[in-house]
Amino acid sequence: xxxxxxxxxxxxxxxxxxxxxxxxxxxxxxxxxxxxxxxxxxxxxxxxxxxxxxxxxxxxxxxxxxxxxxxxxxxxxxxxxxxxxxxxxxxxxxxxxxxxxxxxxxxxxxxxxxxxxxxxxxxxxxxxxxxxxxxxxxxxxxxxxxxxxxxxxxxxxxxxxxxxxxxxxxxxxxxxxxxxxxxxxxxxxxxxxxxxxxxxxxxxxxxxxxxxxxxxxxxxxxxxxxxxxxxxxxxxxxxxxxxxxxxxxxxxxxxxxxxxxxxxxxxxxxxxxxxxxxxxxxxxxxxxxxxxxxxxxxxxxxxxxxxxxxxxxxxxxxxxxxxxxxx
Amino acid sequence: xxxxxxxxxxxxxxxxxxxxxxxxxxxxxxxxxxxxxxxxxxxxxxxxxxxxxxxxxxxxxxxxxxxxxxxxxxxxxxxxxxxxxxxxxxxxxxxxxxxxxxxxxxxxxxxxxxxxxxxxxxxxxxxxxxxxxxxxxxxxxxxxxxxxxxxxxxxxxxxxxxxxxxxxxxxxxxxxxxxxxxxxxxxxxxxxxxxxxxxxxxxxxxxxxxxxxxxxxxxxxxxxxxxxxxxxxxxxxxxxxxxxxxxxxxxxxxxxxxxxxxxxxxx
Amino acid sequence: xxxxxxxxxxxxxxxxxxxxxxxxxxxxxxxxxxxxxxxxxxxxxxxxxxxxxxxxxxxxxxxxxxxxxxxxxxxxxxxxxxxxxxxxxxxxxxxxxxxxxxxxxxxxxxxxxxxxxxxxxxxxxxxxxxxxxxxxxxxxxxxxxxxxxxxxxxxxxxxxxxxxxxxxxxxxxxxxxxxxxxxxxxxxxxxxxxxxxxxxxxxxxxxxxxxxxxxxxxxxxxxxxxxxxxxxxxxxxxxxxxxxxxxxxxxxxxxxxxxxxxx
Numbered sequence: 138x139x140x141x142x143x144x145x146x147x148x149x150x151x152x153x154x155x156x157x158x159x160x161x162x163x164x165x166x167x168x169x170x171x172x173x174x175x176x177x178x179x180x181x182x183x184x185x186x187x188x189x190x191x192x193x194x195x196x197x198x199x200x201x202x203x204x205x206x207x208x209x210x211x212x213x214x215x216x217x218x219x220x221x222x223x224x225x226x227x228x229x230x231x232x233x234x235x236x237x238x239x240x241x242x243x244x245x246x247x248x249x250x251x252x253x254x255x256x257x258x259x260x261x262x263x264x265x266x267x268x269x270x271x272x273x274x275x276x277x278x279x280x281x282x283x284x285x286x287x288x289x290x291x292x293x294x295x296x297x298x299x300x301x302x303x304x305x306x307x308x309x310x311x312x313x314x315x316x317x318x319x320x321x322x323x324x325x326x327x328x329x330x331x332x333x334x335x336x337x338x339x340x341x342x343x344x345x346x347x348x349x350x351x352x353x354x355x356x357x358x359x360x361x362x363x364x365x366x367x368x369x370x371x372x373x374x375x376x377x378x379x380x381x382x383x384x385x386x387x388x389x390x391x392x393x394x395x396x397x398x399x400x401x402x403x404x405x406x407x408x409x410x411x412x413x414x415x416x417x418x419x420x421x422x423x424x425x426x427x428x429x430x431x432x433x434x435x436x437x438x439x440x441x442x443x444x445x446x447x448x449x450x451x452x453x454x455x456x457x458x459x460x461x462x463x464x
Numbered sequence: 465x466x467x468x469x470x471x472x473x474x475x476x477x478x479x480x481x482x483x484x485x486x487x488x489x490x491x492x493x494x495x496x497x498x499x500x501x502x503x504x505x506x507x508x509x510x511x512x513x514x515x516x517x518x519x520x521x522x523x524x525x526x527x528x529x530x531x532x533x534x535x536x537x538x539x540x541x542x543x544x545x546x547x548x549x550x551x552x553x554x555x556x557x558x559x560x561x562x563x564x565x566x567x568x569x570x571x572x573x574x575x576x577x578x579x580x581x582x583x584x585x586x587x588x589x590x591x592x593x594x595x596x597x598x599x600x601x602x603x604x605x606x607x608x609x610x611x612x613x614x615x616x617x618x619x620x621x622x623x624x625x626x627x628x629x630x631x632x633x634x635x636x637x638x639x640x641x642x643x644x645x646x647x648x649x650x651x652x653x654x655x656x657x658x659x660x661x662x663x664x665x666x667x668x669x670x671x672x673x674x675x676x677x678x679x680x681x682x683x684x685x686x687x688x689x690x691x692x693x694x695x696x697x698x699x700x701x702x703x704x705x706x707x708x709x710x711x712x713x714x715x716x717x718x719x720x721x722x723x724x725x726x727x728x729x730x731x
Numbered sequence: 732x733x734x735x736x737x738x739x740x741x742x743x744x745x746x747x748x749x750x751x752x753x754x755x756x757x758x759x760x761x762x763x764x765x766x767x768x769x770x771x772x773x774x775x776x777x778x779x780x781x782x783x784x785x786x787x788x789x790x791x792x793x794x795x796x797x798x799x800x801x802x803x804x805x806x807x808x809x810x811x812x813x814x815x816x817x818x819x820x821x822x823x824x825x826x827x828x829x830x831x832x833x834x835x836x837x838x839x840x841x842x843x844x845x846x847x848x849x850x851x852x853x854x855x856x857x858x859x860x861x862x863x864x865x866x867x868x869x870x871x872x873x874x875x876x877x878x879x880x881x882x883x884x885x886x887x888x889x890x891x892x893x894x895x896x897x898x899x900x901x902x903x904x905x906x907x908x909x910x911x912x913x914x915x916x917x918x919x920x921x922x923x924x925x926x927x928x929x930x931x932x933x934x935x936x937x938x939x940x941x942x943x944x945x946x947x948x949x950x951x952x953x954x955x956x957x958x959x960x961x962x963x964x965x966x967x968x969x970x971x972x973x974x975x976x977x978x979x980x981x982x983x984x985x986x987x988x989x990x991x992x993x994x
Contacts, residue, residue, distance in 0.1 A: 150729070151729070205560070208563075208564050209563065209564070209727075210560050210563045210564065210727060211727055211728075212727050212728045226727060229563065230566045230567070230568075231566070233563075233564055233565055233566035234566045236564070238561075238564045240560075240561070243556075243557070243558065243561070245561050247478055247482070248482075249481075249482035249485060250478055250481065250482060254478060254481075257474070258474055258475065258478055261470065261471045261474050262471060262565055262566070262567055263565070263566060264467065264566075495909075496909050499909050499912055500909070500911075500912045503912045503913075503915065503916050503921065504921065506916060506921075507916065507921035507922045510922050510926070510927050510928060511774055511922060511926065513928050514782070514926055514927075514928065515774045515775075515777055515778045516777075516778065517777050517778070518773055518774055518777055519773050519776060519777050520777070642756065642757075642758045642759055643758070645759055646758060646759055646762045649759075650759065650762045650763065650766070653763065653766055654766055657770060657773075661769070661770065661773035662766075662769045662773075663769055666765075666769065
């Protein structure tokens with residue numbers, strides 16, 4: 138049975154229109170004009186238990202609306218939705234017991250209290266049996282390395298430390314599904330890696346189904362084998378990351394380091410994307426010229442110290458897709 | 465039920481511990497509030513010094529009403545603080561966090577905060593009440609004591625209901641309606657005196673539209689053993705404390721409607 | 732002098748923007764005034780003895796109090812409080828203006844603009860519907876205006892003192908609750924001063940607080956005759972001068988303290 142089933146979700150919002158100018162503002166006080174925004178226009182997808190899915194899209198595409206519906210915070214206008222066999226907004230409390238949510242920018246911990254007290258409060262809120270709590274607590278503390286932080290008031294933690302504690306907090310009740318909304322935003326490189334590694338282990342070893350909403354493409358590339366792209370309320374793409382990339386472009390990149398940084402460069406037909414001193418980025422279509430062939434050509438014309446062949450940066454792929462999504 | 469109470473205790477404990485970190489400030493603010501609210505009684509005392517009676521009511525009798533309403537409001541204000549700050553929760557989207565947890569939303573909001581500082585108002589209310597009891601020479605029966613306690617508890621429920629209603633408004637609008645402050649704080653001021661001294665239309669408003677009369681006036685009448693100058697039967701006095709919890713129940717229903725509105729329209 | 736004048740003008744302009752905030756609370760004040768009027772009516776009904784003031788005078792007194800309420804509402808200037816807490820108060824010393832007068836001007840502006848916004852509608856509504864009478868003679872009206880100006884100055888001086896106290900206790904919460912309440916009681920906002928016990932009158936009349944409300948109000952009513960206006964206004968001004976002097980002293984000491992501690 139699928140863990141999450143979403144079928145033809147439709148959700149519209151009424152947004153008050155701000156009228157320009159003073160006269161418009163005065164009129165706006167008397168009678169507000171509303172505009173209907175279709176946040177979701179027939180969204181459908183299915184998640185199997187244990188999947189780790191990236192949910193991406195430009196701002197305003199409908200990502201947070203979808204997550205809100207899945208967590209029971211929002212009621213859609215039409216469509217079906219089942220999380221672990223339940224309709225989230227109809228069985229809010231029961232659904233809440235099986236899900237965990239992490240909002241990247243807002244913490245769910247109590248600001249003035251030591252972390253461990255927040256954990257204990259959450260234990261009671263979720264009514265976790267003591268034994269299970271102790272086991273989960275110990276494991277999370279170890280995996281996220283937050284032992285030394287437990288007695289610190291939350292307001293004294295750095296952003297990276299707080300995020301790790303928030304992650305732990307969201308998992309104390311051992312939910313089967315986890316919604317991560319921008320979990321690495323604003324974190325330093327070390328913390329980002331720690332969070333990513335944790336999420337990966339969580340999914341692989343514990344089988345927790347995870348939906349990851351993020352703008353950080355490195356997260357996507359590191360973690361998600363499957364990516365769902367949403368734009369203007371519609372699913373534009375749903376499948377492996379490779380397919381997404383290939384759907385946009387088949388081109389690849391060749392990056393060479395010249396032996397002589399200041400000298401000229403013979404590109405011989407390959408397109409130069411840009412050059413920074415000794416490093417030259419080239420773009421080519423493998424259908425027209427294969428990578429080994431291009432390498433042979435370039436190295437015969439130029440003195441090369443080092444080179445590497447890559448896929449185009451995922452940001453570019455996504456940006457192009459966003460552009461098509463009409464954001 | 466027990467488990468919910470225990471959770472409530474944990475919440476409150478967390479809130480109290482947070483406030484205790486600013487101990488000096490808490491003491492100062494409590495004393496300040498004691499002073500501020502207590503000064504009102506000073507004014508009443510001064511007027512009685514000059515006029516000796518207020519339409520047949522004596523100072524100790526007024527003190528009874530005064531003490532009852534201030535104690536009740538202090539309880540409601542202290543426990544219901546979560547509803548006071550609720551509008552900002554909706555604005556920042558923190559309310560979503562409550563919806564994601566497997567507990568009733570009204571419980572989570574109510575349990576969020578226990579304002580210890582309100583003990584300032586409570587203290588002066590108690591002092592006035594105790595003085596009134598001493599000066600009045602009432603024959604205390606079990607029934608009368610019960611009525612006094614029930615009335616204070618009922619009045620606290622009433623004010624809590626007002627706070628819940630006030631918070632529920634923020635599901636629909638970001639504006640804060642002034643009428644809410646008028647009914648809560650204005651209500652306290654009004655109920656310091658027995659409702660019979662006010663003009664007729666005023667009395668009707670606070671008996672039928674906003675059941676403030678049930679908070680301390682009617683119970684007070686029965687405790688004092690005085691008949692209502694307007695002729696209401698004594699039975700009302702004994703049933704009055706029920707008004708508060710009923711009102712609170714109604715306001716919870718309105719809250720639930722508010723949550724429904726929130727979840728169907730987003731923020 | 733020009734520096735302070737332009738500073739004052741600037742602050743008034745800023746405050747004019749908060750028109751909406753100025754109008755809020757009007758309903759609350761009407762309600763409050765109504766209750767107090769009804770309470771006093773009930774008291775007056777209960778006794779036939781002659782009182783220092785008639786009910787009509789009390790009624791007008793109460794509505795005057797609601798119109799002028801801002802003179803008695805003191806909270807610490809939040810900007811100043813933040814400035815002191817963050818140490819930015821040091822910047823005040825760098826300006827070529829006398830710090831005390833800058834702070835005084837702030838408090839002055841904060842009292843004049845909202846005062847007009849509240850007093851005018853209150854006068855209209857209370858005058859037309861709620862029994863606020865007119866002064867009995869032009870002389871009374873003039874005396875009242877003079878006393879009101881003096882009251883505004885005194886209120887600013889007091890508010891400056893309260894803000895200055897923040898240099899000592901950073902949070903200042905407790906003090907800021909207690910002092911305004913004392914002022915309320917002794918200025919006539921809770922009970923018109925003549926109605927307090929006779930044995931307390933001498934002390935009450937000597938204290939400065941009556942200058943904030945009682946003096947102007949009773950001049951308005953003619954309760955204090957116009958011929959007695961000068962001593963009353965002099966009383967206000969003397970106390971105001973004293974407050975200013977104390978304030979300047981506190982500022983000098985307080986700034987030294989702040990700078991030494993590093994903010």
